Amino acid sequence: MVVFDFKQVKLGLEEWRRLGNELKRIGASDKLELVLNIVVIPATEDEEGEEGEEHHQHTAPPGFMEDLSKVVDAIKSEYHASADYHSHGDHGELLVALTTDGTNIPNVIRGIIEEARGCESCMIHSIDGEVHLGNDVSAIMFGDSYKLTFILPGQDGRRLIIMELNT
Secondary structure, eight states: OOOOOHHHHHHHHHHHHHHHHHHHHHHTTSOEEEEEEEEEEEOOOOOOOGGGOOOOOSSOOTTHHHHHHHHHHHHHHHHOOEEEEEEOSSOEEEEEEEEEOGGGHHHHHHHHHHHHHTOTTEEEEEEEEEEEETTEEEEEEEEOSSEEEEEEEOTTSSSEEEEEEEO
């Protein structure tokens, strides 16, 4: 039996809403550009070799790049974003860029992560990104499919706000 702690879920949603409000404050009436990089690895059930050695793949399995292509197409369609992917042999990377309001960025990030989680033959390894206001970096983020850390400027312009959010 699965028991959910609804207070924790509500707190998590409030934190994402707070991030949206901070990004809205940073962007004021201007649009912000989100640049998101997601590293994905093949979702294979690696068996350990003799003496506990792990088996490392040096090439992606068949279907991996096709599934990445489907994820990119879904992101382009859903978010009207500029998105692309490429392979590094044993892993792939999704790069997404789009311009939107600050309050919308948290929903976009969560939606893109959900699209990447939906990839049948891949798993998210890491996520990093930036939010730009014009040519200036206004926020940075890094993490994985479970938790993202955001660093953004405080209202006074001298302090940083660090937010850890569950995805």
